[in-house]
Amino acid sequence: MRWATIARYPxxxxxxxxxxxxxxxxxxxxxxxxxxxxxxYGLSVGSQAGYGTGVLVSSDGLVLTVLxxxxxxxxxxxxxxxxxxxxxxxxxxxxxxxxxxLRLKPPDHGGEAAGSRDAVGPFPYFxxxxxxxxxxxxxxxxxxxVIAAGNPFKVAEGAEPVSIAHGVFSARTELDARRxxxxxPYRGDVLVIDAVTSxxxxxxxxxxxxxxxxxxxxxxxVVSNLTHTHFNYAVPRDVLCEFFNEATGAMPRAAxxxxxxxxEAAVDPGIRLTRTGYRNIPPLxxxxxxxxxAELAGVRKDDLILSLNGKSVANAEEYDEQLRSIxxxxxxxxxxxxxxxxxxxxxxxxxx
Amino acid sequence: MCKRxxxxxxxxxxxxxxxxxxxxxxxxAAVTIARGAEPPDGADPVSQAERRRVEMIQRVGPSVVCLxxxxxxxxxxxxLIDPEGYGLTNYHVVAAIVEAKGGLxxxxxxxxxxxxxLGTDPTGDVAMFRLTDAGPFPYASLGDSDAVRLGDTAVVMxxxxxxxxxxxxxxxxGLVTGVHRYQKGVKGNxxxxxxxxxxxxxxxxxxxxxxxxxxxxxxGITGRISVNTRGRYNxxxxxxxxxxQIKRFIPAMRAGLLARHGTLQATVDADNEGRxxxxxVAADSNAEKAGIHRGDRLLAFDGVPITSGNHYASLxxxxxxxxxxxxxxxxxxxxxxxxxxxxxxxxxxxxxxAPDRDxxxxxxxxxxxxxxxxxxxxADARRPMGWKWTVxxxxxxxxxxxxxxxxxxxxxxxxxxxxxxxxxxEDGSPGPMITYxxxxxxxxxxxxxEAFDMAPDVGMVLSSLYVLQRWMLEPVExxxxxxxxxxxxxxxxGEGSRDGGILNVLEWPVGQNAVAxxxxxxESGRLLQLRVRDVxxxxxxxxxxxxxxSVGGITWPHRMEVRGAGLEYRDVLSNWELTP
Numbered sequence: 001m002r003w004a005t006i007a008r009y010p011x012x013x014x015x016x017x018x019x020x021x022x023x024x025x026x027x028x029x030x031x032x033x034x035x036x037x038x039x040x041y042g043l044s045v046g047s048q049a050g051y052g053t054g055v056l057v058s059s060d061g062l063v064l065t066v067l068x069x070x071x072x073x074x075x076x077x078x079x080x081x082x083x084x085x086x087x088x089x090x091x092x093x094x095x096x097x098x099x100x101x102l103r104l105k106p107p108d109h110g111g112e113a114a115g116s117r118d119a120v121g122p123f124p125y126f127x128x129x130x131x132x133x134x135x136x137x138x139x140x141x142x143x144x145x146v147i148a149a150g151n152p153f154k155v156a157e158g159a160e161p162v163s164i165a166h167g168v169f170s171a172r173t174e175l176d177a178r179r180x181x182x183x184x185p186y187r188g189d190v191l192v193i194d195a196v197t198s199x200x201x202x203x204x205x206x207x208x209x210x211x212x213x214x215x216x217x218x219x220x221x222v223v224s225n226l227t228h229t230h231f232n233y234a235v236p237r238d239v240l241c242e243f244f245n246e247a248t249g250a251m252p253r254a255a256x257x258x259x260x261x262x263x264e265a266a267v268d269p270g271i272r273l274t275r276t277g278y279r280n281i282p283p284l285x286x287x288x289x290x291x292x293x294a295e296l297a298g299v300r301k302d303d304l305i306l307s308l309n310g311k312s313v314a315n316a317e318e319y320d321e322q323l324r325s326i327x328x329x330x331x332x333x334x335x336x337x338x339x340x341x342x343x344x345x346x347x348x349x350x351x352x
Numbered sequence: 353m354c355k356r357x358x359x360x361x362x363x364x365x366x367x368x369x370x371x372x373x374x375x376x377x378x379x380x381a382a383v384t385i386a387r388g389a390e391p392p393d394g395a396d397p398v399s400q401a402e403r404r405r406v407e408m409i410q411r412v413g414p415s416v417v418c419l420x421x422x423x424x425x426x427x428x429x430x431x432l433i434d435p436e437g438y439g440l441t442n443y444h445v446v447a448a449i450v451e452a453k454g455g456l457x458x459x460x461x462x463x464x465x466x467x468x469x470l471g472t473d474p475t476g477d478v479a480m481f482r483l484t485d486a487g488p489f490p491y492a493s494l495g496d497s498d499a500v501r502l503g504d505t506a507v508v509m510x511x512x513x514x515x516x517x518x519x520x521x522x523x524x525x526g527l528v529t530g531v532h533r534y535q536k537g538v539k540g541n542x543x544x545x546x547x548x549x550x551x552x553x554x555x556x557x558x559x560x561x562x563x564x565x566x567x568x569x570x571x572g573i574t575g576r577i578s579v580n581t582r583g584r585y586n587x588x589x590x591x592x593x594x595x596x597q598i599k600r601f602i603p604a605m606r607a608g609l610l611a612r613h614g615t616l617q618a619t620v621d622a623d624n625e626g627r628x629x630x631x632x633v634a635a636d637s638n639a640e641k642a643g644i645h646r647g648d649r650l651l652a653f654d655g656v657p658i659t660s661g662n663h664y665a666s667l668x669x670x671x672x673x674x675x676x677x678x679x680x681x682x683x684x685x686x687x688x689x690x691x692x693x694x695x696x697x698x699x700x701x702x703x704x705x706a707p708d709r710d711x712x713x714x715x716x717x718x719x720x721x722x723x724x725x726x727x728x729x730x731a732d733a734r735r736p737m738g739w740k741w742t743v744x745x746x747x748x749x750x751x752x753x754x755x756x757x758x759x760x761x762x763x764x765x766x767x768x769x770x771x772x773x774x775x776x777x778e779d780g781s782p783g784p785m786i787t788y789x790x791x792x793x794x795x796x797x798x799x800x801x802e803a804f805d806m807a808p809d810v811g812m813v814l815s816s817l818y819v820l821q822r823w824m825l826e827p828v829e830x831x832x833x834x835x836x837x838x839x840x841x842x843x844x845x846g847e848g849s850r851d852g853g854i855l856n857v858l859e860w861p862v863g864q865n866a867v868a869x870x871x872x873x874x875e876s877g878r879l880l881q882l883r884v885r886d887v888x889x890x891x892x893x894x895x896x897x898x899x900x901x902s903v904g905g906i907t908w909p910h911r912m913e914v915r916g917a918g919l920e921y922r923d924v925l926s927n928w929e930l931t932p
Contacts, residue, residue, distance in 0.1 A: 026503040026527060034502075083626075083660065153578040153589060155533055155549060158660045161502060164529045165551045165588050195551065196588035199580055230580075 025210060026147060026166060032212025033149040034161050035081040035124045037205065038063055038104075040088065040151075042070035042077070053150035053162070053204035054078060054088075054102060055217055057244065059122040061086070061104030064240060065204035066220045067093055071100055078104055083159030086120060092247035096321035097239065098186050098220050101247045126206065126214035130241035140191070140215050144169045148197050148218055148234070150205025162205075167195025169215075172236065175222070187321070190233040191216045198222070198230035207234045216240070267328040269294040269347050273305075273316045281316040285336075293332075297347040303336035408568040409507065409523055414490035416521040416561060418458040418511040419467070419481075421449035429510030429521070429561030430457065430481065431570055432491040437465075437483030438606065440598060441560030442575040443472050444542060446479040447704065457483055458519030459490070471605030472705050475613040475697055476669070477542040477575050478598055479560075480605035492562060495569025497548065497594035504528040506550040508574055508590065510561025521561070526552025534666040535576060535591055540698045545669025547591045548572045554590030563592040571595050597670040603856045603874060604672065604840030606718075608711030610703045611840065612673040614694025620650050620664050628658045630681075642679070642690040649682035652689075673697065676845050691845060715838040719856045720828045722877030727907055736906070738766035738931035743773075744924045766931060836860055842871045844880040844896075855880060879909070 036056050040063075044050025050073075054065035063078060070076065076088040086104040093100050104120050140146075148165045156162045170192040197205065197218045205218040216234030223230050270292020274284045283305040288295045305313050309332060313319045326332065332347040419441055420427040428445030432438065439457070446469050449455050457467045470480040483489060506528050509521040516522065530549030537543030550563060554574045563572035572592025580587050604611040617637035620628050628650045633640050650658050654677045658664045671677060673696035680689045743761045762774045775783030839857035855871035862868045865888050871881035882895040897909035912923040 030503045152587075155530060155535075155578065155589065157662050160532065160660075160662070161530065163549060163589065164502065164527065166527050166529075196586070199578070199587050199589070 026145070026164075029145075029147040029208050029210050029212045030149070030164055033147060033206050033208045034164070036126050036214075037081070037149050037151075037162055038086075038088075039079040039154070039156065039162065040065060040070060040076060040102075040204065041079070041154075042073035042075075045069045049154075049200035051151065051154045051201045053201060053206075053218075055204065055206040055214075056080075056123045056125040057128055058125050061120045061123055062091070062125075062248075063088060063102040063104060064217060064244065065100050065102060066217075067095065067098045067100045068203065068220065071102065076102065077107075078102070079158065080104075080123065081159065081161065092243075094243050094246070095317045096186065096324065097188065097235070097243050099235070099240065099243045101244065128214070128237060128241050128244055130245050139213070140169055140172075140209055142169060142171055145210050146191075146193055146195075146207050146215065146234075147210075148193070148195060148202070148205045148207045150197075150202045150218060152197075152199035152202040152205075154201050165195040165197060167193045167197070167232075169209075170194055175231075175233065186219065186235075188239050189236055190219065191236050193232050193234060195232060196230075197232045197234070267323060267326045267330060267332065267349065268292075269297075269299070269323075269332055271299055271305075273319060275316070283313050283316045283319040293347045293350050297345050299334065299336070299345055299347070300338065303338050303343070305334060305336050306342070307335040309333050405505075405507075405525075405566070408564070408566070409509075412492045412562075412564060412568040413509060413521055413523070414460045415492035416460065416509045418514070418516055418519045418521070419445055419449060419560060420456045420458070422454060422456065424456065427511060427514050427557060428559040429557065429574075431509075431560075431562035431573070432483070432489050433494060433570065434491050435488035437485070437487045437489045438470075439467075439481050439483070440562075440570075440573055441479055441481060442573060443474045443477045443479045444575065445560040446472065446481065447474075455481075457481070458516075460518075460520045462518050464519075468711075469705055470708075470711050471607060471609045471611055472703050473601045473605060473611035473613075474541045474701060474703060475537070475543060476593060476597060476601060476611070477537075477544065478573060478593055478601060478605070478611075480602065492564070492568065492570050494595045494599060495565055495567065495571045497571045497596045500528055500531055500548055500565065500571055500594075502528055502531055505566040506548075506552045507564040507566075507568075508550065508552040508554055508558060508561065509564065510558035510574065512553070512555035512557040514557050524553040526550050529589070532663070532666060533591060534662055534669075541701075543669055544576055544591050544593055545666045546594055546597060547576075548594055550574075550590045550592065551588045552590065553586040555586050556584055558590075569595075573598065594670070599874075600670065600672050600675070600841055600843075600854055602841070603715075603838070603854065607715035607838035607840060608705075608708045609838070609840050610701065610705070610707065612699075612701065613669060613697040614671040614673040614675055614677075615697045616644075616668060616677075616679070616692065617695050618644060620658070620661050622661060628661065628664065638692050638695050639679070642692045643683075644679065644681060644690065644692070645683065650679070651682055651687065652678075652680040654678055655680075668694075672841050675841075675843050678845070712838050713833050713836075715856075716833050716836045716858060717828060719838065719858060719872055719877075720831065720833075720836075723872055723879065724828060726873075726877035729905060729907070736904075736931055738764070738769075740764035740929040740931075742776075746924065839869060841874075842869070842881065842883075844871060844873070853880065878907075 038054045038056060040052040040054050042050055048069045050070050052065060052068060052070050054063035057064050065071065071090050078086045078088040080086065085107050087107055088102040088104055091101040091103050106120055146167055146169045148167070149162050151162045172189055172191055175186060175188065175190040191207070193207070198221050203218050203220050206214060207216045207218060209215055214237060216236045217240060219233055219235045221230060222233070270289035271285055271294045272287040272289070274281065274286040285299060285301055285303040285305065287301060288299050305319055307313055308319065308322050309326070311322060313322065329349050331349055334345040334347065336343050336345060415432045417430045417432060417439060418427060419430050427449060428441060430439045430441035430445070433440060446455070455467050456464050458464050465483040465485050467481045468484050470482055472479040504527065506526045508524045508526070512522055527550065528548055529551045533544070533547045533549045535544035535547060548563060548571065554577050559575050561574055562570045563574050565571045572594050574590055574592045576591040577586060578589035579585070601611040616639045617634035618630050618639045619632045621631045623629050630644060630646055630648050630650060633644055633646050650664065652658065653664060653667055656667060671694055674693055676691045676693050678689050678691050680687065741763055743763055745759045745761065747758065760776045762776060763771065765771045770787045770789040773786045775785065777783055837859040839859040842855045842857045844853045844855055854874045856874055858870045858872065860868045860870070862884060866884055866886045869883040870879060871883070872878065873880050878900060879897050881897065883892065885892045894915045896913045898913065899909060899911040900907055901910050910924065914923065
């Protein structure tokens with residue numbers, strides 16, 4: 001039968017490796033990962049879970065997690081592995097990669113002196129190793145064990161250790177979720193894992209190898225529109241690094257970048273799109289900066305962007321993402337819908 | 353403690369999904385490859401470990417049973433825990449499939465057996481059943497779930513999606529992915545406290561089946577999973593009721609009783625500094641009677657330091673009602689430990705399984721046989737006709753009525769006659785004598801020379817000793833078991849140990865209004881404890897039996913410590929004489 005052939009290949013890896021682990025081979029990974037994740041609690045909207053997971057990536061309390069509604073709460077709470085409750089403030093959002101960076105602050109008890117309020121930590125954390133020489137994590141090979149640690153279904157509370165899951169790293173591949181699955185803007189590389197990690201609260205879980213080295217973070221839920229199956233994957237460490245560097249200004253080129261402004265390396269024609277939420281917003285021009293290349297080229301408010309340099313643009317996230325990959329000295333070719341007509345606009349780059 | 357709901361796993365209507373089919377296929381492939389991948393020499397550690405696991409699964413697999421109702425619709429799983437065919441499953445499995453107190457169990461040899469549901473534990477979602485055919489049957493041993501650590505190997509066996517046509521269990525392998533978990537129940541029932549979380553696949557139909565450790569010991573019973581909006585099947589979070597909790601309820605379930613969980617009727621909360629403080633203590637609860645007040649700090653529950661309200665609730669849920677638990681508190685700066693007997697959770701709880709006297713008597717007989725074996729070495733050993741001992745009674749310092757430091761008695765009994773307790777003065781001359789005759793339930797004080805100041809509990813203790821001697825002297829077959837009731841479980845706290853062993857409780861009416869509860873160790877069969885309570889007065893005495901030694905082929909305690917009803921003394925037995 002056909003399934004037998006399919007089933008065998010992943011199993012060969014998964015049968016040999018677990019016996020190596022029977023004698024406690026996962027201990028190192030578990031010991032390393034459990035104290036380095038935090039339980040997050042925030043806004044709950046509809047079927048969206050109001051809880052999640054984050055990964056500590058600095059000793060002073062920077063936490064990586066996924067972009068979700070929960071971090072839009074007025075107060076986001078983060079609980080470390082020793083049960084201490086912190087408030088988490090959003091430092092940076094990345095709609096194209098669907099990531100967010102938070103900073104832990106002392107809980108607001110009201111009467112404390114303002115001066116000492118921001119000092120927290122030191123925390124145990126994962127060093128993302130995002131230096132200039134950061135390369136892809138080559139140590140992880142298909143068939144290797146990985147451990148994910150997070151708080152699916154918020155099973156753990158307070159100081160209780162988070163849940164773990166074990167699985168096999170199957171492949172590093174590109175996630176092009178546009179055609180068949182729910183709208184999902186991230187199109188970068190993902191680590192495919194055979195453990196069930198796509199559960200409420202699990203996005204933001206840390207993924208480590210058997211040695212306890214950080215290899216990635218569980219991303220947002222991706223569900224196929226055709227089969228309703230969930231895709232179990234992690235965002236690789238190097239992709240997290242790109243975001244982390246942008247957010248913290250650690251990369252040499254972006255050294256002076258203010259934390260909330262777009263990368264300086266990318267082109268900026270001066271178009272602001274309508275922002276109403278996160279998912280599937282049409283790329284509708286909300287405002288055109290005065291004197292910007294876009295204004296000079298004739299882009300107007302309420303233009304709907306259809307394509308950029310020949311590539312179709314489905315939503316605002318895609319527009320942001322495509323812009324990011326275009327150097328600032330390149331011209332842009334837009335096709336927009338204006339009322340009932342289709343208009344092609346050529347934007348010359350800003351002269352320096 | 354508000355959790356996302358989890359769902360029970362009974363498979364009432366079989367809907368064999370694609371996932372289920374693929375899942376079975378994966379298992380089949382797993383077994384094939386596990387055997388095929390073994391190199392000829394098998395010397396490398398990976399192959400050795402793999403072989404050990406395959407051997408373990410083959411060894412314990414036959415203990416796993418598939419449970420069905422009489423029409424063989426739907427079903428769950430179970431595991432046999434002794435060769436006589438006693439087994440464990442989930443309460444929700446028997447509640448769903450065994451309305452008429454009957455059902456079927458399929459064993460991996462392909463044979464179906466009738467089952468009888470014994471006792472149930474609806475609060476903890478556990479039930480006990482028995483194969484009604486004669487054994488011996490394959491079985492698995494219960495392991496120590498407190499030794500389970502995050503990352504340990506977890507092997508789940510059962511009948512997910514009722515895939516198995518020949519009753520061989522499906523096997524799934526994973527890790528222990530959480531320990532000491534709390535999963536809220538429904539109206540106080542089906543609560544999973546201090547449970548074990550695994551990422552081995554657990555699916556509908558796995559309910560009631562065992563969770564094994566790498567050594568093949570049962571460390572839990574799987575009965576719950578977290579589910580997503582996708583559907584009611586495995587998403588990587590399964591939960592098992594821990595074996596150490598189940599062990600505490602087995603005596604009651606084996607005896608066909610409704611097992612009741614305990615509560616302190618007191619809740620705790622963390623204060624601003626993270627200390628755990630009682631914020632409510634119910635009036636008339638045992639906790640209040642033990643002097644625990646609102647505002648007291650809870651330091652340790654049964655020797656375990658409490659870290660959160662969740663932790664306390666989770667731990668508390670693993671104890672049966674009426675169990676003595678040491679509670680360490682800080683009361684206005686004073687540390688003290690009180691032993692509190694837990695009140696019953698949900699006292700109005702009812703079960704569709706009415707207590708069955710035949711099941712209870714079978715459990716009584718089983719306990720008495722174990723007692724005879726522990727005392728005489730074997731159940732068929734020759735029993736003495738009578739006995740006599742010298743008792744030196746040492747009074748506790750400052751105890752009521754303790755004018756003297758010690759008194760000496762001779763206690764004796766022959767055949768079926770009364771128990772005599774003869775006082776001896778220091779010069780050897782006889783003092784007053786108490787006689788207790790169980791046939792007439794009378795107690796006579798023969799005080800010749802001085803008024804005998806007898807405390808009310810002495811008679812109760814004496815009459816209980818009479819019963820005890822009958823159990824020792826008579827073969828089990830001749831004992832009138834109809835007078836004895838198996839009262840479930842208790843625990844020995846005599847030696848001040850944290851968990852001094854789980855006891856089977858046998859109840860015997862003493863005299864007109866008193867009840868004696870004998871606590872016999874579930875493991876050794878020895879008598880460790882006696883509680884006698886005079887119902888009208890409420891007077892209670894507790895006797896701990898200690899210092900077991902073998903004299904004349906009979907293993908017997910050489911120290912008794914009696915507490916309660918105003919008396920505190922220690923009886924030291926010596927000069928054993930047995931009449932052959």
